[in-house]
Amino acid sequence: MKRSFAELAEESRGSAEAVIPLLQAAQTEFGFVSRETISIISETTGEPEAQIYGVASFYSQFSFTPSGKHIIRVCTGTACHVAGAGRIVEALSGELGVAPGGTTPDMRFTLHTVACLGCCSLSPVMMIDGETFGKLTPAGAVKVLHEFAGGGDAP
Amino acid sequence: MKRMLVGTGTCGLSAGAGKVMEALRRTQGDFLLSGTGCIGMCFMEPLVEVRDGESRMLYGEVSPEMALEIAEGAKPDQNLVWSSSGRGSHADFLAKQDRLVLRNCGLINPDSMDDYTATGGYEALKRAMSIAPEEIVRIIKDSGLRGRGGAGFPTGLKWSFAASAPGDVKYIVCNADEGDPGAFMDRSIIEGDPHAVIEGMLIAARAIGARKGYIYCRAEYPLAVKRLENAISQAAEKGYSAGVELKVKMGAGAFVCGEETALFRSIEGKRGMPTFRPPYPAEKGLFGKPTNNNNVETYACVPWIVRNGADAFRARGTEKSPGTKVFALAGKVKRGGLAEVAMGTPIRHLVFGIGGGIQGDRAFKAVQMGGPSGGCIPEHLADTPVDFESIPATGAIMGSGGMVVMDDTSCMVDIARFFLSFTCDESCGKCTFCRVGNQRLLETLERITAGDGREEDISFLETLSRQIIDGSLCGLGQTAPNPILTTLRYYRDEYEAHILRRKCPSFYCRALLTFSVNPETCRGCTLCAKACPVNAVSGERGKLHSIDSELCTRCGACFEACPFDAIIRE
Numbered sequence: 016m017k018r019s020f021a022e023l024a025e026e027s028r029g030s031a032e033a034v035i036p037l038l039q040a041a042q043t044e045f046g047f048v049s050r051e052t053i054s055i056i057s058e059t060t061g062e063p064e065a066q067i068y069g070v071a072s073f074y075s076q077f078s079f080t081p082s083g084k085h086i087i088r089v090c091t092g093t094a095c096h097v098a099g100a101g102r103i104v105e106a107l108s109g110e111l112g113v114a115p116g117g118t119t120p121d122m123r124f125t126l127h128t129v130a131c132l133g134c135c136s137l138s139p140v141m142m143i144d145g146e147t148f149g150k151l152t153p154a155g156a157v158k159v160l161h162e163f164a165g166g167g168d169a170p
Numbered sequence: 171m172k173r174m175l176v177g178t179g180t181c182g183l184s185a186g187a188g189k190v191m192e193a194l195r196r197t198q199g200d201f202l203l204s205g206t207g208c209i210g211m212c213f214m215e216p217l218v219e220v221r222d223g224e225s226r227m228l229y230g231e232v233s234p235e236m237a238l239e240i241a242e243g244a245k246p247d248q249n250l251v252w253s254s255s256g257r258g259s260h261a262d263f264l265a266k267q268d269r270l271v272l273r274n275c276g277l278i279n280p281d282s283m284d285d286y287t288a289t290g291g292y293e294a295l296k297r298a299m300s301i302a303p304e305e306i307v308r309i310i311k312d313s314g315l316r317g318r319g320g321a322g323f324p325t326g327l328k329w330s331f332a333a334s335a336p337g338d339v340k341y342i343v344c345n346a347d348e349g350d351p352g353a354f355m356d357r358s359i360i361e362g363d364p365h366a367v368i369e370g371m372l373i374a375a376r377a378i379g380a381r382k383g384y385i386y387c388r389a390e391y392p393l394a395v396k397r398l399e400n401a402i403s404q405a406a407e408k409g410y411s412a413g414v415e416l417k418v419k420m421g422a423g424a425f426v427c428g429e430e431t432a433l434f435r436s437i438e439g440k441r442g443m444p445t446f447r448p449p450y451p452a453e454k455g456l457f458g459k460p461t462n463n464n465n466v467e468t469y470a471c472v473p474w475i476v477r478n479g480a481d482a483f484r485a486r487g488t489e490k491s492p493g494t495k496v497f498a499l500a501g502k503v504k505r506g507g508l509a510e511v512a513m514g515t516p517i518r519h520l521v522f523g524i525g526g527g528i529q530g531d532r533a534f535k536a537v538q539m540g541g542p543s544g545g546c547i548p549e550h551l552a553d554t555p556v557d558f559e560s561i562p563a564t565g566a567i568m569g570s571g572g573m574v575v576m577d578d579t580s581c582m583v584d585i586a587r588f589f590l591s592f593t594c595d596e597s598c599g600k601c602t603f604c605r606v607g608n609q610r611l612l613e614t615l616e617r618i619t620a621g622d623g624r625e626e627d628i629s630f631l632e633t634l635s636r637q638i639i640d641g642s643l644c645g646l647g648q649t650a651p652n653p654i655l656t657t658l659r660y661y662r663d664e665y666e667a668h669i670l671r672r673k674c675p676s677f678y679c680r681a682l683l684t685f686s687v688n689p690e691t692c693r694g695c696t697l698c699a700k701a702c703p704v705n706a707v708s709g710e711r712g713k714l715h716s717i718d719s720e721l722c723t724r725c726g727a728c729f730e731a732c733p734f735d736a737i738i739r740e
Contacts (some may be wrong), residue, residue: 033423036437039389039431051292060439071599072424073441076389085522092351093538093574094500096588119556130425130592135400136212136506145392147184161577 017158019043020052024059031062038071041072046082083125085163088142089156092131097151098138104128106153110160123164171202174241177217177276178205180362181354181507185215186233193234194651199241207362209276210508211263211414214251219276226254242277243347252388260505263711266523269488269510270494271470275362280397283404287445289583292410294476298373299412306377307333310472312480314492318347319465320540320569321645322558324493326526328462331452334380335460342375342383342414343456343463345399345433349388349425351592353572355496356466358508360387360394364401370469372405373476375414378462382415386433389420425542429454429644430463430731440717443598444644465570467496491557501538502529502575511556518552532577536660540569542589542596543649545584545656567649581678582661583668589616589653597646604647611654621681623669626711632658677739680724684740687715691736703732 018026020040027033034056048071055068057064071077089107092098104115104126110117111126116127132140137149141156148159176182176191187205192571194203209217214230218237229240230251240246252258256265269275286292289406298306309324332340344367348356360367371383387395395418402416419437426432427442434456436442443632455461475483484492497520498507504526513519517537521527528534536546545566547554554560561568574635576585590612598607614627634652642648658665667673674682687698692714699707699715706722709715717728717737729737 021545030439032437032439035436036420039420039422044384065360066440070441070720074424076423093541093572093588094352094506097501097574097576097585098581129714130349130392130596131353132180133348133354133357134184134212134502136181136352136498137215140184147180148522149184 029061034070038077042077047078084100084123084127086127088127090132090140091128094135095138098130100139102153103139103151103156106157110157173202173221175204175206175219179208181212187216189234190237194237196425205242207275208358212507213505228252240352268494268512271467271496272510280364281400282363290364294473295369295372296384298376303377309480313475313483318467329377331461332394333461335453337460339459340380340454341461342371342380344371344385344520346387347421347428352500353570354498355571357391357394359466359470364397366470367466370472373472385418386439392402406615413604413631426598426646430583436448443600488557497571497573499525499573502577503575503646504529506512512555514555516553528577530705534578535578538574538581540567541572542592545652548660559692565659581676582657582664583672584619584678586654586657587619593650601642601647603638604643609651618668619679621672671717683724685717686738688736688738689714691734693734697731699729701727
C-alpha cells in the first residue's frame with residue numbers, strides 16, 4: 016500500500032502538488048531529508064530547490080539531520096500538560112541525556128515533544144515508534160524506555 | 171449469530187484493544203468478530219461489546235483473558251459499563267447524550283460498507299442525486315447548520331457562494347487537520363464512521379458542482395487516514411462517488427494549516443501561510459478555483475439532515491445554534507471521552523453529568539474551550555450553555571469541541587504561558603504582531619511564572635494582546651492572546667499573587683515554591699529522603715529531617731511521600 020520514495024517520485028513528474036508527499040516519503044524511508052533528496056524532488060517536480068527547502072523547513076514533520084532508530088514522541092497537549100507531561104519530558108531527557116529534538120550519540124533514540132496525540136483521556140501519553148503508552152509517571156516512562164532498549168539495559 | 175465488537179479507535183488501541191482483538195481472533199468461538207470505532211468511553215478502554223439479537227452488553231477495562239471468558243459466555247458484571255437494558259456502572263454516560271453525529275460510532279464496523287448501508291448509509295446521497303443542487307443547498311440552509319470547526323459560519327450560505335461562483339472546475343475540501351491540543355472529536359468521527367464524512371462530502375460536491383475533493387488530515391492520525399482511504403475506495407467501487415474523485419492529503423505538522431487559506435497552500439505543496447481574504451475561497455480557493463471547505467463534523471451532519479429533514483435537525487439545540495455538538499472531554503474529569511449533546515446544554519452537564527465530576531473529588535476550577543485560540547471559563551460560569559452565542563460572551567470560543575477540565579492544581583498563569591508557547595511555535599511568521607508580539611507575551615509570562623514578574627506586566631500584557639488581535643491577518647494571530655485575556659479577566663488575583671507576593675496559589679510554578687519540614691509533625695520516617703531524587707533531604711531515622719534549599723529542585727516528591735503531612739509547601 017505504502018509506496019517508496021522512488022516509486023512516488025516516478026509517478027509525480029511535473030507535479031508541484033507532490034512536494035509534501037515526497038518529503039513525507041523521504042522522511043519515513045530515510046529518517047531525514049538530505050540535500051540530495053531536495054535535489055531529486057526539485058528535479059522531479061520542477062520546483063526550485065530553494066522552494067523545496069522552504070517547504071521542508073516550514074513543517075515540523077521534517078528534519079535535516081538523521082533520526083535515531085526509535086522515535087519517542089511525548090505528548091505535551093493541554094490534557095497531558097495538566098497531567099504532568101513536563102515531568103515526563105524531564106525524566107526522559109535526563110535518562111537519555113538529550114534535550115527534546117535531540118538524538119542520542121549512539122543513534123538509538125530521538126526525543127520529540129508533540130502538540131497532541133489525541134488520546135487525551137489516557138494522559139500523560141507518549142508514543143515510541145508506532146506504539147502508544149498512556150497514564151505515565153516519570154518513573155514509568157523511563158521503564159518503558161528501558162524495555163525498548165531491550166532486556167532492561169540502560170539505553 | 172452472536173457478534174463481538176472491540177473498540178479499536180486510537181484510544182482503545184493505546185489501552186490494549188489490539189491484544190484483546192488478537193486473543194479473540196485466535197479462538198474459534200461461535201461468534202462474529204469485528205472492530206468498531208470510538209464508543210466514547212475512553213476512560214474505560216479497552217471496551218468489548220457482545221451483541222446477541224436485541225441484547226447488547228458493553229464491558230470495560232477488558233483484558234485479553236477476560237475477553238476470552240466473555241466469548242465463552244461469562245458475564246463479568248463488575249465490568250459491565252452499559253447494556254441495552256439500561257444496566258451497567260456507566261450507563262448514564264451514554265444515556266445523558268444525544269448522539270446524532272456519533273450515531274454510528276461504536277455501533278458499526280468502520281471498515282465495512284455493508285455495516286454503513288445497513289444503517290441507511292448513502293440513502294441521503296441517493297436522495298441528493300435525485301433533486302436539484304439548489305434544493306440541497308436550501309435544505310442545509312433551512313437546517314441552520316453552522317460550521318463545527320469553530321467559527322460557526324452558516325454552512326448552507328457557504329455552499330450557496332461556491333455553487334453560484336462561475337467556473338467549470340470547483341473543489342470540495344474537508345478540514346481534518348484537528349490541531350487543537352486537547353481535541354479528538356474529528357479523529358473519533360473519522361475512525362468510527364468514515365463513510366458519513368465521505369457521504370457528506372459527496373452531497374456537498376453535488377450541491378456546488380465539484381468533481382474533485384481533498385481531505386486534509388493530520389499525519390498524527392494514521393488510523394484515520396487508513397479508514398478514510400478505505401471508505402473512499404469502497405464508495406468508488408459501489409459507484410456512489412458518481413464521478414467525484416476524493417483524495418486524502420496528509421498534513422505535515424503545522425497548526426496554522428487549520429486556517430483554510432493556509433490549508434489550501436499546503437495541499438498545493440507550498441508553505442502553509444494564510445493569504446488575505448477577499449477573495450474568499452468560494453471564488454478563489456484551492457488552485458485558484460472556487461472551493462468549499464468544511465470541517466469533519468459539519469460534513470458528518472449533512473447526510474443525517476438530508477435524510478431526516480431540516481426540521482428534525484432544528485428540533486435539537488437552540489434557535490440560533492441548531493443541532494448537536496460533539497465535545498472531547500479531557501483533563502481532570504473522571505470520565506474523559508467523547509460526548510455529544512444538543513447545543514445549548516450547560517457546561518455543568520458535560521463536566522458533572524456526563525464527565526462524572528472532578529478526579530479525586532477535588533475543586534472544579536475551570537474548563538478550557540477552544541484550545542490555543544480559546545479561553546478558560548471559570549467554575550462560576552459553569553451554567554453557561556454551549557452554543558455559538560453564549561460561549562463567546564465569556565471571552566472563550568466554541569472552537570472545534572475540545573473541553574479540558576481543570577482542578578485547583580492548575581495554575582492559570584501557567585496555562586496562559588503554555589498556550590502562548592504553543593502559538594509562538596506555530597505562528598507562520600507572516601505578520602509582525604503575531605511573530606514578534608506573541609514572543610514578547612510569552613517572555614513576559616515566562617518571567618512571571620519564574621518569579622521575576624513586574625508590576626507593569628499586567629497592563630503590558632493587556633495592551634500588547636489588543637495590538638496583536640488588531641494586527642494579525644488570520645485566526646491564529648487574532649485569537650492567540652485569548653488565553654491571556656480570559657485568565658486575566660477571571661483570575662487576575664493569580665497574576666497579582668505571582669507578581670506582587672511571589673507566590674503561586676496553585677502550587678504549580680516551581681520557582682515560586684519553597685519546601686521545609688515541620689518540626690512538630692516530622693517523625694523521622696525517612697520516606698521523604700528516599701523519595702528525593704537529588705538527595706536534598708537529610709536526617710537520621712527517628713529524628714527531625716531537613717531540606718537543603720540550595721539542592722532542592724522543588725519537584726514535590728517529598729511532599730507527596732510524607733504520610734504525616736510534615737512537609738510544608740509554600
